[in-house]
Amino acid sequence: MVNRRIGEIFFTPSPFPLSSFHYLSMDTSQYKALFIQETEEHLKGISEELLHLENETSNNSAGIDNIFRHFHSIKGMAASMGYEGMSSLSHQLEDVLDALRKKRIAVNPEIMEILLSGADTLQTFIKLIAEDKPLGIDCRGLLSRIKAILTREENLAAPLVRHPSGPLRQENNVIPPASSHSVVSKLGLPATMKVDGKIFDNFMGIVGELFTVRSQLKEVVTNSFPVEFQEATHQLGRIVEGLYYAVITARMIPFEDLTQNLPRIVRDMCKKGEKEIELVIQGGDVKLDRAVLEHLTDPLVHIIRNAIDHGIEAPEERKRLGKLAKGRITVAVARQRDNIIIEINDDGKGIDINSLKEKALLSGITKDRLETMSEKDILLLVCMPGLSLAKKITETSGRGVGMDVVKGNIESIGGRLEISTQLNKGTKIILELPVTISIVKVLLVSIGEELFALPISKVLKVLDVNKKDVNNSKQPSCFVYDDIKAPLIDLRSILMLPSLEQRNILPTVIICVKDKISGVVVDDFKGEIDAYIKPLSQPITKMHGIIGVTVLGDGRPVFLIDPAALITAG
Amino acid sequence: MTDGDKFLISINDKTFAVDADVVAAVVEVERFFMLPVIQSSSSSLKPRYIKGTITRRGEVIVVIDIEELFGVSSVRDKGPYRVAVIKKDTSSLGIVIPGAVQQSKEQQSETGASGSGRERISFIWKEDFNKLEFEPSDENYTLGFIDTAGKKIRLVDCQKILEEIQKLLSRRQ
Structure with a gap:
C-alpha cells in the first residue's frame, strides 16, 4: 500500500469496504487475507517505532505520530471488517498516543508497557482471525490500565528521567519491560505475500513468449x-499452458x-456540485486481468465525473422533472465468454443529439458526413478531442478532454465503446473489453511477405x-454467406497495398463484429496460434485499427x- | 540536447548527428517489416520516410530514412541494412544507415580487409564537441548545426521526429 502525503495530513488509503457506503452487511471474508497482511505490516511498524521510542534520548513527536497513525489505520480496517474488539482496543491505544502527542502525559515505562501489550494483543487477534477461531480475548485489564493512565493527572509530572546518552530509565515503581504473555516470542512469515505488479508483468512477458x-x-x-x-512437444505445451494459467x-x-x-469520488463531487447521487456497483466480484484494469482507471473516473457534472441534474431540477431528487449511477460488470461488459448508466438529462451535431459541425465535421452517420456513430463524436457539450467547465470536466482518452484507452486493448442516450432519461455507456490482453488466440493471415493476426473470438470461419x-x-463488394448478403473487405486495399487482380479464388475470413457479418479477403491463411500480444510502444501506441503486436520466434x-x-474502413 | 558525445551518420555528402547517449545499438537486418496503416475516413498516407519496422528484443521499432526526412532518399530497395536504434525514454526509433553493409562488402573485395561497414558511422567526442562551433537552428527536426572545419553537421532533434511520427500515426476517426 502506498502512503500519500497531502499537505500536512498523512493518510493511508484503506482497501477495505467503506462503512459509510452501506457495505457493512456484505461478505468481508474475501478481504481477510489482505486485512491480516496489512495489519501485520502496521503492527511491525508499531513495534519498530515503540522500540525506537524506548531508546530515544529526546522526545520523538514524529515517532509518536507514526504510531498513532498505525493504530488509527488498524482501528479503521478492523471496524470495516466487523472486528469490534480489535477496533475498540486500537481506539483506546490511539487515545494514549493522542494524549502523548498533546503532551497531556509523557512517555514512561508504564506507557511503553501498555502500548507494547496493546500491540501484542492486536497480534493475538490477528492470529485468531487467521485461524478462524473465536476472538475471545479479555482486554478488560489492559483497557482499565489505559483508562487509569488517561485519567491520572500526575503523569504530567514526568516520573521518568531521560539519561543524556541512554534509553528511558525508571526511577521507581519498576514495571517489567515486556509482559510474560508477549506474543512476539518467535519469528514467523506471513502466509500471503505482497508482490510488485511489475514482477508479474515481467513474469507474464516471459511466459507469453514461451x-x-x-x-x-x-x-x-x-x-x-x-x-x-511430437509427444514431448505436447507435454511441454501442457506445462507451458499450466504455467500460463497459474500466472494469469x-x-x-x-x-x-x-x-x-x-x-x-462520487461523494466528494456531489458535495462540491450540490447534487445527490446514489452509486450502485454490480458484479464487483468479476475478475479481470490486472493489465486490463490498468487501462480502465482513467476511463471509469472520466465517465463517472461526466455523469455527475453534466448528466445528473440538481435535486430541485430533478423534482421539477418528476424524478427522484437523488440521481442514480449504476456500474454493472458482467462476463460474456472472453469479454467483460461494463455498463455505466445514469438517470440524468441524457445527451442532446441536435446540440451534439451543432458542436460537431463547428469542430469541422462536414454536414454530408453527419447525414450518413448513424445515431450511435454521432454519439461517439463526444470522444472527439476538443468537443464538449458542457455548458460550463468544472474543475474536473467540460473541456472536451477525457472522452477521447476513454476511447483511446479502451481501443488500445482491443475494447469497444458504445453510447446510447434518451433525452431527460439518461445515458448508457457500454465498455466491452477482453478479460485478458496477454495471450490471445489468433488467426494468422498473410499479405505478401507480411503476417497479420485477427482475434479468433471474432472469426466465424475461413473459406475460399x-x-x-x-x-x-456496388461498393463495398459483397457476397452471400449463409443466406446473408455480407460485405467483402479486401485487406490489401485497407492497408493501401496494390490488390492481386489475377486470382479467381479469394481466401476469406468471415468475421462477426457487433452482430454484423463481413468477409475479409487475405492472400492466404497461415494457421491459428496462441499469441502473446503486447501493447504497441511509442511512437506507434495509438495506431488506428491495431490492437497490439506479437513478435514470433524468428523476429517477425x-x-x-x-x-x-x-x-469501418471497408 | 546534451553536451555529451555525438554519434554521426554520413549519408552521401551529408552528415547527421544525434546525441550518442540515446543510441542503444547499431543492428544489421535483412529486411524491414511493414508498418500497417489501416485506411480510415481521415487517414493520410504513411510518410515516405518511414521505411517499415524492425524488431529488437521483442520490441517493434519504426525505421526511418533520415535523408528522406530532410529531402532525398538514398535507401536501397533491398537489404541487408544497418540501423541505428535510438532509445529515448519509452520511445524507440531506427535510423537506417544507407549503403553501409554494401560498402563493407565492396571494400572487403577491393582491399581484402575485413571492413565492418562502420565507415559511415563515427563520433564527435564530448571534449571535441565543446571546442566546435554550434549554431542552434529552427529548421524542422534540427537542434542546430555543428561546424567542423567548414563542413556543417546537422544535429537531429530525435524527440521532434518521434513526436511527429506519433502525431501522424495516431488513431483518428
Whole structure:
C-alpha cells in the first residue's frame, strides 16, 4: 500500500469496504487475507517505532505520530471488517498516543508497557482471525490500565528521567519491560505475500513468449517429426499452458479493487456540485486481468465525473422533472465468454443529439458526413478531442478532454465503446473489453511477405470465395454467406497495398463484429496460434485499427488487427 | 540536447548527428517489416520516410530514412541494412544507415580487409564537441548545426521526429 502525503495530513488509503457506503452487511471474508497482511505490516511498524521510542534520548513527536497513525489505520480496517474488539482496543491505544502527542502525559515505562501489550494483543487477534477461531480475548485489564493512565493527572509530572546518552530509565515503581504473555516470542512469515505488479508483468512477458514459441513448435513438429518428439512437444505445451494459467490467475483481480475509491469520488463531487447521487456497483466480484484494469482507471473516473457534472441534474431540477431528487449511477460488470461488459448508466438529462451535431459541425465535421452517420456513430463524436457539450467547465470536466482518452484507452486493448442516450432519461455507456490482453488466440493471415493476426473470438470461419460469386456492382463488394448478403473487405486495399487482380479464388475470413457479418479477403491463411500480444510502444501506441503486436520466434512482428476497424474502413 | 558525445551518420555528402547517449545499438537486418496503416475516413498516407519496422528484443521499432526526412532518399530497395536504434525514454526509433553493409562488402573485395561497414558511422567526442562551433537552428527536426572545419553537421532533434511520427500515426476517426 502506498502512503500519500497531502499537505500536512498523512493518510493511508484503506482497501477495505467503506462503512459509510452501506457495505457493512456484505461478505468481508474475501478481504481477510489482505486485512491480516496489512495489519501485520502496521503492527511491525508499531513495534519498530515503540522500540525506537524506548531508546530515544529526546522526545520523538514524529515517532509518536507514526504510531498513532498505525493504530488509527488498524482501528479503521478492523471496524470495516466487523472486528469490534480489535477496533475498540486500537481506539483506546490511539487515545494514549493522542494524549502523548498533546503532551497531556509523557512517555514512561508504564506507557511503553501498555502500548507494547496493546500491540501484542492486536497480534493475538490477528492470529485468531487467521485461524478462524473465536476472538475471545479479555482486554478488560489492559483497557482499565489505559483508562487509569488517561485519567491520572500526575503523569504530567514526568516520573521518568531521560539519561543524556541512554534509553528511558525508571526511577521507581519498576514495571517489567515486556509482559510474560508477549506474543512476539518467535519469528514467523506471513502466509500471503505482497508482490510488485511489475514482477508479474515481467513474469507474464516471459511466459507469453514461451507460449508463442510453443505454438510455433507445435506447428512445426505436427508434420515432420517422429511421434516421440511430437509427444514431448505436447507435454511441454501442457506445462507451458499450466504455467500460463497459474500466472494469469495470479494477475486476475476483482473489478471492485478498481472501484474501491469510487464511492468517495462520487461523494466528494456531489458535495462540491450540490447534487445527490446514489452509486450502485454490480458484479464487483468479476475478475479481470490486472493489465486490463490498468487501462480502465482513467476511463471509469472520466465517465463517472461526466455523469455527475453534466448528466445528473440538481435535486430541485430533478423534482421539477418528476424524478427522484437523488440521481442514480449504476456500474454493472458482467462476463460474456472472453469479454467483460461494463455498463455505466445514469438517470440524468441524457445527451442532446441536435446540440451534439451543432458542436460537431463547428469542430469541422462536414454536414454530408453527419447525414450518413448513424445515431450511435454521432454519439461517439463526444470522444472527439476538443468537443464538449458542457455548458460550463468544472474543475474536473467540460473541456472536451477525457472522452477521447476513454476511447483511446479502451481501443488500445482491443475494447469497444458504445453510447446510447434518451433525452431527460439518461445515458448508457457500454465498455466491452477482453478479460485478458496477454495471450490471445489468433488467426494468422498473410499479405505478401507480411503476417497479420485477427482475434479468433471474432472469426466465424475461413473459406475460399469464388470471384464470380462476388457482386462488385456496388461498393463495398459483397457476397452471400449463409443466406446473408455480407460485405467483402479486401485487406490489401485497407492497408493501401496494390490488390492481386489475377486470382479467381479469394481466401476469406468471415468475421462477426457487433452482430454484423463481413468477409475479409487475405492472400492466404497461415494457421491459428496462441499469441502473446503486447501493447504497441511509442511512437506507434495509438495506431488506428491495431490492437497490439506479437513478435514470433524468428523476429517477425505480427500486428493484431481490430476487426471493428476493418468493418469501418471497408 | 546534451553536451555529451555525438554519434554521426554520413549519408552521401551529408552528415547527421544525434546525441550518442540515446543510441542503444547499431543492428544489421535483412529486411524491414511493414508498418500497417489501416485506411480510415481521415487517414493520410504513411510518410515516405518511414521505411517499415524492425524488431529488437521483442520490441517493434519504426525505421526511418533520415535523408528522406530532410529531402532525398538514398535507401536501397533491398537489404541487408544497418540501423541505428535510438532509445529515448519509452520511445524507440531506427535510423537506417544507407549503403553501409554494401560498402563493407565492396571494400572487403577491393582491399581484402575485413571492413565492418562502420565507415559511415563515427563520433564527435564530448571534449571535441565543446571546442566546435554550434549554431542552434529552427529548421524542422534540427537542434542546430555543428561546424567542423567548414563542413556543417546537422544535429537531429530525435524527440521532434518521434513526436511527429506519433502525431501522424495516431488513431483518428
